[in-house]
Amino acid sequence: MSVLVGKDTKVLIQGMGKTGRFHTDTAIAYGTNMVGAVHPSRAGETEVFEGETDHSGVPGRDDTYRVELPIFRTVAAAVEATGADASVVYVPPPFAADAIMEAADAEVPLVVTITEGIPVADMVRAKRYLEGKPTRLVGPNCPGVITPEECKIGIMPGYIHTPGRIGVVSRSGTLTYEAVYQLTLNGLGQTTAIGIGGDPVNGTDFVDSLAMFNTDPATDGVLMIGEIGGTAEEEAAAWIEANMTKPVAGFIAGTSAPPGRRMGHAGAIISAGMGTADAKITALESAGVVIAPTPTDMGAATLEALGPS
Amino acid sequence: MNIHEYQAKELFAARGIAVPLGRVATTVDEAVAAVRPLIEESENPVVVVKSQIHAGGRGKGRFKEHPDVSGVNVVTDGIDGGIEAAEARVGELAEQMLGSTLVTIQTGADGKQVNRLYIEQGIDIDRELYLSVLLDRATSRNIVMASTEGGTEIEEVAANTPEKIITEEIDPGFGLLPFQARSIAYGLGFEGDTLKSGVKFLQGLARAAVELDTDLVEINPLVVTIDGEVMALDGKVAFDANALYRHPSIAALRDVTEEDPAELEAKEHGLSFVKLDGDIGCMVNGAGLAMATMDIIKTVGGEPANFLDVGGGADKGQIAAAFKIITADPNVKGIFVNIFGGIMRCDTIAEGVVAAVEEVGLEVPLVVRLEGTNVELGKQILDESGLDLVSATDMKDGAEKILELT
Numbered sequence: 001m002s003v004l005v006g007k008d009t010k011v012l013i014q015g016m017g018k019t020g021r022f023h024t025d026t027a028i029a030y031g032t033n034m035v036g037a038v039h040p041s042r043a044g045e046t047e048v049f050e051g052e053t054d055h056s057g058v059p060g061r062d063d064t065y066r067v068e069l070p071i072f073r074t075v076a077a078a079v080e081a082t083g084a085d086a087s088v089v090y091v092p093p094p095f096a097a098d099a100i101m102e103a104a105d106a107e108v109p110l111v112v113t114i115t116e117g118i119p120v121a122d123m124v125r126a127k128r129y130l131e132g133k134p135t136r137l138v139g140p141n142c143p144g145v146i147t148p149e150e151c152k153i154g155i156m157p158g159y160i161h162t163p164g165r166i167g168v169v170s171r172s173g174t175l176t177y178e179a180v181y182q183l184t185l186n187g188l189g190q191t192t193a194i195g196i197g198g199d200p201v202n203g204t205d206f207v208d209s210l211a212m213f214n215t216d217p218a219t220d221g222v223l224m225i226g227e228i229g230g231t232a233e234e235e236a237a238a239w240i241e242a243n244m245t246k247p248v249a250g251f252i253a254g255t256s257a258p259p260g261r262r263m264g265h266a267g268a269i270i271s272a273g274m275g276t277a278d279a280k281i282t283a284l285e286s287a288g289v290v291i292a293p294t295p296t297d298m299g300a301a302t303l304e305a306l307g308p309s
Numbered sequence: 310m311n312i313h314e315y316q317a318k319e320l321f322a323a324r325g326i327a328v329p330l331g332r333v334a335t336t337v338d339e340a341v342a343a344v345r346p347l348i349e350e351s352e353n354p355v356v357v358v359k360s361q362i363h364a365g366g367r368g369k370g371r372f373k374e375h376p377d378v379s380g381v382n383v384v385t386d387g388i389d390g391g392i393e394a395a396e397a398r399v400g401e402l403a404e405q406m407l408g409s410t411l412v413t414i415q416t417g418a419d420g421k422q423v424n425r426l427y428i429e430q431g432i433d434i435d436r437e438l439y440l441s442v443l444l445d446r447a448t449s450r451n452i453v454m455a456s457t458e459g460g461t462e463i464e465e466v467a468a469n470t471p472e473k474i475i476t477e478e479i480d481p482g483f484g485l486l487p488f489q490a491r492s493i494a495y496g497l498g499f500e501g502d503t504l505k506s507g508v509k510f511l512q513g514l515a516r517a518a519v520e521l522d523t524d525l526v527e528i529n530p531l532v533v534t535i536d537g538e539v540m541a542l543d544g545k546v547a548f549d550a551n552a553l554y555r556h557p558s559i560a561a562l563r564d565v566t567e568e569d570p571a572e573l574e575a576k577e578h579g580l581s582f583v584k585l586d587g588d589i590g591c592m593v594n595g596a597g598l599a600m601a602t603m604d605i606i607k608t609v610g611g612e613p614a615n616f617l618d619v620g621g622g623a624d625k626g627q628i629a630a631a632f633k634i635i636t637a638d639p640n641v642k643g644i645f646v647n648i649f650g651g652i653m654r655c656d657t658i659a660e661g662v663v664a665a666v667e668e669v670g671l672e673v674p675l676v677v678r679l680e681g682t683n684v685e686l687g688k689q690i691l692d693e694s695g696l697d698l699v700s701a702t703d704m705k706d707g708a709e710k711i712l713e714l715t
Contacts, residue, residue: 093551119552120444121522125481127449143651155621157651157682172597173621174649177681178704181649198596201449227597230446253600256607257616264581264596264618266551267446272464277604294608295601296705 002147002192003167003212003219004110004138005086009151010035012078012108014099015090015115016047016071023090023114023155028067029054030158032151035082036070038102043073054158055149075099075106086110088144088153096140097122104135112153113139113203120266123201130203137203141265142195143173154195156180164189166302167213169206170225171198171232171265175253175295179223182299188306191219198265200229206236214244221247223302224289228254229267229275237283247305250284251292252277310548312562313361315427317544320521326513327506327540331429333361340403343428344387344396354387355431356395358402360411360423363567365545370413373420375405380413380423383431399428424566432542437530438497439463440511442479442518451479453515455493459530485515503537510539521559522552571634578630580619587612589711590635590644590673592628594619594653602647605708611715614641621652628661633669643715645707646677648687655679655687663694674699674714678707 009032013024016037028034028049037047050066057063072078075087087108091099096115103111118140130137138145144154148161160177162184170176173195180193194209196202206224213219222244226233233252240248255277257263259270270276281291292301318328330351332343340358347356360367360380367380382402387395403426412420437459445452455475458466466473475496477489490511491504499507510531518526527545534540553560565573575582581596585603589611593599596618603613615638619631635644648658658679666675678701679687691698699714701707 094554117551119522119555120524120549121481121519121552124444124449124451128481155652160681170597172595172600174593174595174651175597175601177595177649177651178598178601181680200444200446225597227600232446235447251601253597253604256603256613257600258583258585261583261616263583263600263616268596268600272467294605294705295598296605296703 002150003216004145004192004194005147005151005153007150009033009086010082010084011151011153012075012082012084012087013037013090014075014087014103015092017090020090021047024069025049025051026158027152028065030152031055031149032153034067034069035084036072036078038075038078039071040073042071045071047071075102075108079106079108084108086112086153089113089115091115093117093119097126100126100137101129104130104133107134109134109136111135111137112144113137114142114144114154116141118199120201123199127201127203138194139197139202141199142197143176145192145194147192148190156193156195160184161193162189165191165218165220167191167209167216167219167222168193169209169222170195171227171267172225172253175225178295179225179251179298183223183302186299186303188299188302191216198227198267200267206232207239210236210239210244210248214246219246221249221302221306223298224248224250225298226250226252226280227265227268228257228263228277229269231275233280234283237287237289240289241287247307248288249290249292249298249301249305251295251298251301252280252284310550310553310563311363311567312546313363313425313564314359314544315361315425316562317546318541320517320546321541321544324513324517326510326517327538328544329430329432329540329542331427334403334426334428335424337400337403337407340426340428341396341400344399345392347428347430348387348392348395351430353431353433354395356384356387356399357429357431358382358384358399358406359427359429360406361425361427362411362416362421362423363564364413364415364421366413366415367411370411370416372406373410373412375409378402378405380411432532432540433535434532435535436533438532439466439529440514440531441525441527442515442523443525445478448478450481451518453477453479453485453493453511455497457497459532463529479515479519484519485512487512499539501537503533503539506537507539522549522556523547524549571637575617575631575634578627580617580627580631580634582634583616584638585613585615587614588640588642589715590614590638590641592617592619592631592635592644592646594621594623594648598647598649602645602704605704606645606712609705609708609712611708611712614638623653625657625661625664628658629665629668632662632665636669636673641673643674643676643711645711646675647704647707648679648681650679650681650683650687654683655681656683656690659687659690663690663696666696671697674711676701676707676711676714678704
């Protein structure tokens, strides 16, 4: 078991440019079931992907792949033809919010948006548009979602992941890789890793992710990685206190960040004294979360949170 | 992106949002020349001389070169002495302020050089209020925030008297509705003509904020004049950098002299860089990892000199540029390169580091931690380069090693 995506997830890609094509190729090599692409001016064409799979040599799995991905003019047409139940958005920032709304209009259950640099106002409108619709948005400005050895939607390197017991949820990309790799090395592995993104306005948040992991039978514990800015970690702490039945470990980046400066991510800014790392760490610790003192200790903190087995 | 007060007021005025009359001046002569038309048009003998820098606290700020001169000066000489007396005093002030360094609570001890003045008509104030439009991250909506406590920092009001803060959410589908604007206006105690002018002001401001893709619009103080008019006495506007592509006229308002030259250069190379006060330079891929690298340097007892995220798809040239920006900082006594290769391959990073060192030389210790995609190839490139560097096994090991070496 896992959350959000698994081996049966059928994935569409919106935004088949150079980046989108590259990551579609790596997703297929990983084993993701990519079923179609959406491109307004290339409808009717196919895009061919072929090569050696990541699991080449593993008994019972394919060594090579060749996929002819059909291209559709609209998300609705792609869904109708392929039965896709997820979409990944690589569309450039000025058009990305429209792509998200188009996917929601076609009632795609899961839309994972990788694009970085979408105007805040566009995301405010997109989130308003999503209200009351059955679509779950992950991102934007995130590495994506992966269920190891089943489905990889996004830009994360597949090989650092391994199937296992821990749900991972994070606002950061490379810091997630760091965390996932530690969980792979210490043998805990991951059920699903969710990148919720570094923007101030995003879809799925910590609370949504914690709730999914809480009811997933395969997940024994959660590692959450937050950073300065906003109050999503504080809201997560309150939710954990009230509802979480599984152990949670965490790390918060930005204890040394100066106030008022944006640290790379659009959402990583301490403003008006709000959103400091210390406030987040205090809130999470008081909710029983084991906080890793440094990023090197994220795997160890997760082991500690799980307790003696 | 931030702009100056006078630019914010020009944007307000163009949208029917009331502001005092004013003129910008970059020379003493321009400052003096602004006085007569302002006094004649406003029929008020008082003018105000305001420093234009991208930092708050100007009124309480003082100049390094002239410790008795404030960043904002009310000139009342015109009341008894007429326009000539006002002109003389403005000239004297402009002489002291232009080119001098203003230190405020927000500039840091180094202060900021004042290159522009804004000469504004005096306003007879009845009440000072607070107004802002900003994103509420918890609800993913913009909100209008208002308070009767003008002139003080809103953080202070929020901490001490939160009941004095009024908020209304802006639905992106509808904008600020008239009843919401009235509700804020009632909360601020507006009545009669002031109520009308206040509602118009509030709706205009909410519309401008959405139309211009602002991160923040803050008017502190918002004033009610003795004639009952609602007016922006100050104006701070910050724009969403990701939306500037659709506002070329706003992008043109950027004043690069207000920005750190190293940060500007980094931006030109597509790098995300923030200058800090420490002595250990860092080069990292990914914003979260870059922040965590600064944190771990601090945890082991060091001080980071910068935040630097080379991004997920940097090429050799960008890596070299990043390296040069770090080494150009005279405070830097050591460099820690911390990479977790995903899409970004470790061999690309290694080649970039080698190329940069060959080009600019290396006079400080260098610790490199590589992990992830093509890590062995990356390490091999570094080993074979003959560079004098230290390899680290993980982040903590790297932070400890660079601290030992500096």
